């Protein structure tokens with residue numbers, strides 16, 4: 839099995855996640871080719887058993903370059919894909935100190951749903967979606983992020 843991995847990392851956190859995923863999949867006997875979307879054409883994706891798309895969050899959405907990439911992509915209909923975003927860790931409310939629940943976050947944080955809608959709408963088939971958090975606007979990645987990537991790798995059927 840081979841995986842083609844497309845990311846739109848701006849500050850390097852998503853690029854680190856991609857490299858970690860590649861290493862973890864190598865131990866499972868799966869080759870992963872990592873590309874930044876600026877280096878590839880959305881109109882000529884290489885063949886793959888699985889496509890992985892990874893974007894940082896921006897104002898509740900995937901970063902604009904990834905939205906444009908997915909909208910302009912010649913999607914291989916029926917092909918399998920997974921999504922692995924990098925998103926800001928939920929911040930406690932300044933007054934109450936309460937951290938928003940997943941349900942509350944889902945109202946404003948639409949990074950994965952927007953990517954899913956675009957890919958699913960293009961006829962592709964989702965096998966997994968997940969996120970790795972960053973603790974500041976530009977990173978670093980959350981503690982234990984490597985283990986999170988490993989768990990995500992486990993969810994990809996080889």
Ligand SMILES: Cc1cc2nc3c(=O)[nH]c(=O)nc-3n(C[C@H](O)[C@H](O)[C@H](O)COP(=O)(O)O)c2cc1C
Nearest residue numbers: 847848849850851852894895896897898924925926
């Ligand atoms: C202007 C700006 C807006 C951001 N908005 C969001 C957001 O709405 N949701 C989110 O999860 N992360 C947001 N972030 C944090 C990004 O998730 C973070 O920069 C990114 O995951 C880092 O990945 P990268 O190093 O691969 O670019 C924002 C960051 C910046 C600089």
